[in-house]
Amino acid sequence: MLRRVRGRQKKALATAGLLGGSLAVALGVLVLGAEEEEAWQRLEVSYARELSRGRFLVRPLPPRTPGKTLSVAKITRYPFGFAVVETASGERALPKKPVAVRTLRLSAKAVRRKVVAFGAAEAERDATVVAEAAGTVREMLFALGEEVAAGDPLVRLDPRDAELALAAAEARLEQAQGAQQRARTETKNLLAQLLIAREALDARARERERWQVLAARETASRDRADQAENAWRAAAAEHARVKGAYEAALAGARESEARVSLAVAQRDQARLALARATVRAPFAARVAERYVSVGDRVAPGTPVARLVSSDRLRVRVHVWAGDAARVARGAAASVSFPAARDLLPAAGTLPAYPGAAAGFLGRVEGVAAAADPRSRKVAVDVSVEDPRGVLRAGLFARVEIDGGVVPGALLIPDSAVISSEEGRFVYVVEGDCARRRQVLLGARQGEARLLREGLSAPVELVVSGVALLYDGAPVRRLED
Template sequence: MIDRKSRPAALAGLLCIGLAACGEEQKTAAPPPPEVVVQVIKPEPVPSIVELPGRLQAVRTAEVRARVDGIVERRLYEEGTDVAAGAVLFQIDPRPLKARLDAARAALRRAQAEATNARRDVERFRPLVARNAISKQEFDAAEARLAQAQADVESAEAQVEQARLDLGYATVTAPISGRAGRAQVTEGALVSASQGTLLTTIEQLDPIYVNFSQSSGKILQIRKDIESGRLRTPELEQIQVSIVMEDGTVYGKQGRLNFLDMAVDPSTGTVSLRAVVPNEERILLPGEFVRARVDVGANPNGITVPQKAVQLSAESASVLIVGDNNVVMQRPVRLGDLLGDRWIINEGLKPGERVIVEGLLKAQPGARVKVTEAQAKPAGAAAPPAGQGQDQAQGQGAAPVRQ
């Protein structure tokens, strides 16, 4: 029995013991698992887009050169403007050429007169040789003179035609429609047909070509993916190509692939490709460097994860997945191309697996986490301009080596 005097002390002791027990329990209680957001892997059609550097080229380029010798009298076009086929560009002094044509016509008339005289001789000699009034040798000589005179007529006619052509070449016209460039000669300049003096250049800018190249290894991989069914691609003429300008903006109209070389350049190990792009507003200019985004096709069962979910190192890439009992595991993956803000996963993930997309800093391999499922975003949705995704990836670490 505890007497009344010792009861307060006993209560105080019990209170201290209770407080100590509570503190010990607080110290040994495990902290709650960190919360993470996961994305459940689901196969979906993933477009295969290859971005390559390229250069623009005019579809048709005509170098307008002098075809006769002479002095340039006038330039009859405005430099840097569009000209139609047949439009007059330059006028070369035609007077010497006209005099040459007149001389050729006079030579033709003289040859025709000689041929007429030779024909009459043959007509006179034919009945005489039948009566043996003249020798057969004289008749044969008359026929030979007629044949020679006829040949001289044909030669004179060719000279007239050539002189007529030369006179026509004095008026220099545009061989094609397009944008006429800067004049290479001025009025008073002497031009030469033998040297082929360049007068100006005309380029057809609508449509316009984009020339680029791809490594032979990548071409081989694409062919293997097509054969295995991992990639469904349209016909060559149906493959769409987008143009990314030097400032990163995407050109408003898409082109189509129209040429694939069947040989590999031995000096670079690449295959040449070409696309044709509409250019009605003349925004694209020949010689300009651009980036071509080629829509090769689509993988019907592709896998993508957000870019922020991938951890990059100098030689590999990995993601954190949530396994059984909500335990975190690290999984190495093989990356494909960067599609907008999402990496294409070529190898390492299976449908149904849960990839951590938010809370990576709080999740440690082997630890348990509290899971919240994110709403999956379709592949390629809200894709940033070309090149932006690659810059973000490089900001996370060294780019992985893709196999």
């Protein structure tokens, strides 16, 4: 038992000593800092990692110990045996053997530019169907997810009130039409009487004039002239009476026509109310939501169902302004949905354009005229054909838009590029040595970028093993 206690005490003391030593070293680094000295000498190192050109993190070796040799101009020593050195002429720790690399021979060729962006699919038509009449839901004629055609009935309300209103409106219309017919008949008869009265009045006027002339010549008696005058006056009174009756009948006929028009409008309104007792699909779609059940009381404007178009979707993506300049309305696009990848063969999709990834056929519908002030990106709407209805709104989509062909272009793989504060660099092979070249890259094309400046075709580019290279390093090509 005593031995176990002593063993535990020794372990505790060792742990405490280790922690104390680590704290002491850390405190020494903080308090004393690193030691810097000028050292124009050659230094043997067992480890060398380049921090920047001509500046290395190294672990110096004891004198006369074989290792890599550096010509050191300045050395800054740190605890734990490490140091940062600056070489006299920017030389590097040369490996003893050539670096094994894989290369790719690049030549200028026409490259089809692709603009890749991501977004969420939306239904091209997404509508909430509402009841247009008040009533009680009597029948539900659809199921969630069911496809419906334009005009298909969705919900039927209790139609009895609407049917009674229609019957009353039709009765009023029939009554008004009967009154209109009677008014027309009366007007027609009075018009005939008016014509007869007018002819009679004209005849009595001629006779009156003739007898007045004869009486003035004293070839006829004054009594006969007076009789003609009285006959004319009686004909005029009859004409005025018939004319007044005709005008009153004509006004009544016009009023009856107005009543018929009103009755027709009321009948049509009652028919519309009865038709609105059946809620129908406004377009071919799939039912996304249902909001009512049998027995619910609804008012005009009450949501009944949500419909989304099933044959076409729209994907809104946002691209950089430089890419937006290369996207034209009507350009082909290939749209893929990671969550529906297994549906592609069933849908029979083909590439949207030569070189495009397999996906659903899409077309650019429009490009925003201005960039978003927050993201500095431009919105692009892409319509997606889905004739078999295998997709769903809300799916995450990858959109690849045809940006045209770039002649005489070079594609630089991402694996060949080294990024630093000074820019982007690649290594090319000249003879059996690697040469570092600064490049300016353009738009991304999959796992590569278009070269804008820095290389001339043809060129042999290092695509594997670049991390171990430096300018002038000997290389050994690996064969695939």
